[in-house]
Amino acid sequence: LKAANAIKAQRILDITNKKPRKNLSDKAKVLLTDWLQVYSEKKTKDGKTSVEKVVHSTVKQLELYAPKAMLCDVDKNFLEGFVQHMTETKSCRTNRPFAKKTISNLLACIIAALGLAVEEEILSFNPAEAVDRKAIQGEQKKREYLTIDEVKKLIDTPCAKEDVKKAFLFSCFCGLRISDVRALLWKDVIYESDKIHLELRQKKTEALLYLPLNKQAQYFLPENKGKVEECVFSLPSETTISKILGKWAKDAGINKKVCYHMSRHTFATMELTMGADLYTTSLLMGHSNVQITQIYAKIIDVKKEQAVMMIDALFDEP
Numbered sequence: 001l002k003a004a005n006a007i008k009a010q011r012i013l014d015i016t017n018k019k020p021r022k023n024l025s026d027k028a029k030v031l032l033t034d035w036l037q038v039y040s041e042k043k044t045k046d047g048k049t050s051v052e053k054v055v056h057s058t059v060k061q062l063e064l065y066a067p068k069a070m071l072c073d074v075d076k077n078f079l080e081g082f083v084q085h086m087t088e089t090k091s092c093r094t095n096r097p098f099a100k101k102t103i104s105n106l107l108a109c110i111i112a113a114l115g116l117a118v119e120e121e122i123l124s125f126n127p128a129e130a131v132d133r134k135a136i137q138g139e140q141k142k143r144e145y146l147t148i149d150e151v152k153k154l155i156d157t158p159c160a161k162e163d164v165k166k167a168f169l170f171s172c173f174c175g176l177r178i179s180d181v182r183a184l185l186w187k188d189v190i191y192e193s194d195k196i197h198l199e200l201r202q203k204k205t206e207a208l209l210y211l212p213l214n215k216q217a218q219y220f221l222p223e224n225k226g227k228v229e230e231c232v233f234s235l236p237s238e239t240t241i242s243k244i245l246g247k248w249a250k251d252a253g254i255n256k257k258v259c260y261h262m263s264r265h266t267f268a269t270m271e272l273t274m275g276a277d278l279y280t281t282s283l284l285m286g287h288s289n290v291q292i293t294q295i296y297a298k299i300i301d302v303k304k305e306q307a308v309m310m311i312d313a314l315f316d317e318p
Contacts, residue, residue, distance in 0.1 A: 009279035009290040025122045028072035032110075033059045035071045039113040051109075058109040061086060071117060074110070075127045083107060107131075118206045129205050129287075143295055145265035146172070150254050157252035164244045166220045167233040168263050173217035175267035175285050178260040179203035182235050187228035189221070196221075202286050209286045268296040 030038075040055040062069070065085040069078065086103040090096060111128040118126050146154070151172055159165035167181050176184070180203055188200040196218050198211040213221075222232060235241060241260055249258040256262075264285070271281045282293040 006278055006290055006294060009277065009282060009293075025120075027120075027122045028117070029070050032069045032071050032074060032113075033062050033067070035117065036062070036109070036113050039116050042116065054105060054109045055113075058106045061089070061106060062110075064089070071114075071122065074114060076131055079107065079110065079128055079131050082110070115206075125207055126205055129292075143265045143269075143299060144256060144259075144262050145269045145299070146254070146256070146258070146262060148270065150252070150256075151266065153252040153254060154248065157248060159248040160244050161236070163222075163234050164236070164241055165248065166222065167235055168245065168260060170217055170220040170233075171260070171263035172266045172270075173220065174198070174211060174213055175264050175271075176211075177202070177204060177264060178235075178238065178241075180209075181233055182231070184232045185228065186226050186230055186232055189225075189232065205286065207286060211284060211286075265296070268293065269299055272296055272300045 036055050036059050040052050043051040062082070065082055066073075066078070083103060086098050086106065089098065091098055091102075111126070111131075114123065114126045114128050117123040151169070154165075155169060167178075170176070171178070171181055176198075180200060183203055184198070184200065188198055190197050190199055196213045198209065198213065200209055200211075201207070202209050226232070236244075238260070245258045245260065249256065268281060268285055271284065272278075276284075278290050278293050278297060281296070282290050285293060287293050
């Protein structure tokens with residue numbers, strides 16, 4: 001049943017995101033290696049000259065892996081296959097297997113080039129969104145999250161910067177990434193009677209997101225509504241935010257390394273814990289692939305198992 005629900009959720013997501021029509025332009029039929037050169041030239045003009053070296057290495061490996069691959073051919077399987085190719089290939093310079101960091105850097109180069117294709121409206125979405133870069137290298141990233149009790153502690157604990165506190169708790173109850181919270185404008189906040197929802201284009205994926213806000217998320221919106229083109233939250237740099245969150249969590253008695261992205265993980269686990277299905281949670285998180293959401297479902301399964309086993313402590317062994 002769990003497998004069937006996952007398949008159902010993915011198919012609904014594919015229909016919702018109109019994935020079969022992924023190419024918006026004939027430019028998607030350009031060779032991937034040629035598109036990487038376009039990406040390199042653009043970044044070099046922007047002053048990021050270090051990209052040129054990485055692109056050169058990436059193109060070299062792509063010419064061995066799939067020299068005739070076009071931009072429109074790239075999907076999750078293609079990217080995972082590229083990583084597999086890299087793990088089985090030895091460096092010409094050292095005659096040793098490539099380091100995981102090197103593989104990650106080359107994959108990141110392709111992902112960034114795909115992101116440019118989305119930005120230029122050549123592709124409608126970035127197929128790399130469904131790829132967990134750590135997982136495909138055998139390093140499953142652990143999803144840290146806050147429990148409901150820990151969220152309550154943070155609500156009750158003063159924070160050095162109120163805007164950071166409100167923005168973090170807002171994300172705990174709606175799941176937005178920090179990049180989207182930082183870019184959120186008042187025109188993206190739609191008021192309809194007693195209901196509020198967000199309509200925005202996500203920074204990471206470029207996909208449109210329609211997100212209803214529950215009462216808790218609404219509560220942590222700033223009280224004074226600004227002009228339509230003004231930012232909802234005024235946030236400092238991510239380094240400063242990390243320091244503020246660390247001190248705030250410590251004052252609340254939370255023994256976890258709290259980072260902003262933990263708010264997104266917290267929202268996902270709360271939704272699934274309360275019984276939301278995979279499709280709904282994927283939609284709220286802005287995921288295009290249900291496999292990403294399933295990572296959170298596994299966390300909930302572990303919590304359920306722990307809860308069941310707690311009963312054993314109440315009884316003597318038979």
